[in-house]
Amino acid sequence: MAKPLKTLGEDVWRTKVEKVNGELFALTYGSIVTQLCRDFNNNYAKVNTQLDKMGYNMGTRLIEEFLARSQLGRCRDFRDTAETVAKVAFKMFLNISPTVTNVAPDAKAFSLIFDENPLAEFVELPESARRRAVGSTAGPVENGDAMASAPAQAPLWFSNVLCGVVRGALEMVQLQVDARWVSDVLLGDECSEMRVTLIKVLEDEVPAGED
Amino acid sequence: MILGVWIINKAGGLVFQRDFTTGSNVVPALAKLSTNDYLVLAGTFHGIHAITSRISPMARSTGIEVLETDTFTATCHQTPTGIKIVLFTDPNQANNEALMRRVYDLYADYVMKNPFYTPEMPVRCELFDVHLFKLVQTVNPAATQA
Numbered sequence: 001m002a003k004p005l006k007t008l009g010e011d012v013w014r015t016k017v018e019k020v021n022g023e024l025f026a027l028t029y030g031s032i033v034t035q036l037c038r039d040f041n042n043n044y045a046k047v048n049t050q051l052d053k054m055g056y057n058m059g060t061r062l063i064e065e066f067l068a069r070s071q072l073g074r075c076r077d078f079r080d081t082a083e084t085v086a087k088v089a090f091k092m093f094l095n096i097s098p099t100v101t102n103v104a105p106d107a108k109a110f111s112l113i114f115d116e117n118p119l120a121e122f123v124e125l126p127e128s129a130r131r132r133a134v135g136s137t138a139g140p141v142e143n144g145d146a147m148a149s150a151p152a153q154a155p156l157w158f159s160n161v162l163c164g165v166v167r168g169a170l171e172m173v174q175l176q177v178d179a180r181w182v183s184d185v186l187l188g189d190e191c192s193e194m195r196v197t198l199i200k201v202l203e204d205e206v207p208a209g210e211d
Numbered sequence: 212m213i214l215g216v217w218i219i220n221k222a223g224g225l226v227f228q229r230d231f232t233t234g235s236n237v238v239p240a241l242a243k244l245s246t247n248d249y250l251v252l253a254g255t256f257h258g259i260h261a262i263t264s265r266i267s268p269m270a271r272s273t274g275i276e277v278l279e280t281d282t283f284t285a286t287c288h289q290t291p292t293g294i295k296i297v298l299f300t301d302p303n304q305a306n307n308e309a310l311m312r313r314v315y316d317l318y319a320d321y322v323m324k325n326p327f328y329t330p331e332m333p334v335r336c337e338l339f340d341v342h343l344f345k346l347v348q349t350v351n352p353a354a355t356q357a
Contacts (some may be wrong), residue, residue, distance in 0.1 A: 060330065069316070069319070115223070
């Protein structure tokens with residue numbers, strides 16, 4: 001743990017991970033999202049759920065890559081987790097370092113502010129995808145049934161896959177979290193903010209010697 | 212010389228096991244066991260690992276990391292996700308930690324990134340086998356898969 005996380009993230013990104021063309025990446029993701037929109041008839045609530053699920057499946061696998069390349073051990077606390085996700089994980093996979101803010105007083109929740117987002121570089125959402133449910137600033141609940149209430153009004157959280165990735169990856173290190181977008185520049189907000197809330201530490205699954 | 216590699220899943224199930232010969236008469240290969248014996252041994256190791264971390268006089272012990280005998284050494288690395296990689300080498304092999312890291316890298320690449328691999332299930336990924344064998348060959352040039 002000698003190196004500061006920021007330096008570690010930069011080192012890993014520079015020396016240990018494969019790079020791909022950013023435009024290929026952005027266009028691939030864009031076509032996936034638009035295909036989902038077509039498949040679900042522009043029911044953005046469903047698209048959001050699907051993106052979150054896809055991200056979850058990616059996260060449960062990417063965590064091994066993250067641990068193997070970064071050679072990091074277990075985080076001391078959730079605040080440490082926040083810094084690691086922002087400065088090492090996002091740096092390593094997307095070459096961005098979102099800012100950690102709004103850490104809850106009990107350190108069980110934090111926000112990540114994304115100044116840049118390679119997924120959304122060329123994206124302008126259509127009017128219908130920007131419409132928000134009245135009186136709700138929070139993103140739709142990620143699991144299926146809870147969102148049946150207001151399907152038509154849900155906006156498209158274009159980068160929802162990232163919430164899923166964070167959720168999946170942290171679950172594999174026994175941290176059950178809720179991750180969702182609170183705001184997105186694509187929807188006309190000032191900034192893009194992802195809120196990550198610790199639900200519980202999955203004590204039963206913590207491997208021996210790690211508890 | 213690398214003699215063998217095991218991968219044990221979270222639940223203590225052996226999901227991968229390979230032995231390698233060294234091509235040298237000085238360092239013989241590990242004894243060949245039946246599939247069932249490997250499963251039992253891996254399960255036992257999983258249990259012993261848990262016990263060693265519990266009986267530690269200091270909190271936060273990682274559990275067993277190295278098991279040394281006069282004929283072989285077993286190095287165990289447990290990831291924060293709960294997977295254990297066990298590397299069997301001859302007692303004179305140096306830098307086991309670095310080798311272990313390489314095996315974990317290969318696992319992350321060719322097992323976890325294979326979309327058709329189901330986590331926690333036995334590893335049947337040819338690319339992983341191929342690259343693991345290449346790694347083994349850098350240590351024992353005359354290696355064959357036992």
